Amino acid sequence: MTLLQGDCIRLGDDEQLYQVIGVDDRGDRCWLRRWPLARHGSPVLEMPLHHVQAHRRHRPHPPAQRH
Template sequence: MTLHQGDCIKLRSGEGPFQVIGIDDDHDRCWIRQWPLDSHGCPVFEVALEQISSPKGEID
C-alpha cells in the first residue's frame, strides 16, 4: 500500500475516516486526525502503518 500525506484512511479496527498528516517510513508510523475536521480542530495522534486498512479511495 502506498500512503501519502493528505490521504483519507480507515483503521483495521473499522474506525475512520482519518486524514494522514505525516508519515515516518523509517519507523513505520504515521500521524492522523479525524476527518472531516471539527470546527475547533481535531487532535493528531500516531499509529503504526500496520493498523491502516487502506486509503479510503481504495475502500469505496
C-alpha cells in the first residue's frame, strides 16, 4: 500500500482516525494528526512508516458546510 499525504488511517484497534500530513520514504517516517482536527489544531505524531502502512486506509470526508 502506498501511503499518501491526506490519507486517513486507523492504528491497531484504535477507533480514532489519523490523517497523514507527511511521508519520508527514505527515512521510514511519516507524520500524522488526529482527524477530524481539534478546534485549536491537533498535535503531530511521528511514526515509523513500516508500522503505519500495515493499517487500513480511509479517505476523510470534507467538513459539513454551514450556511
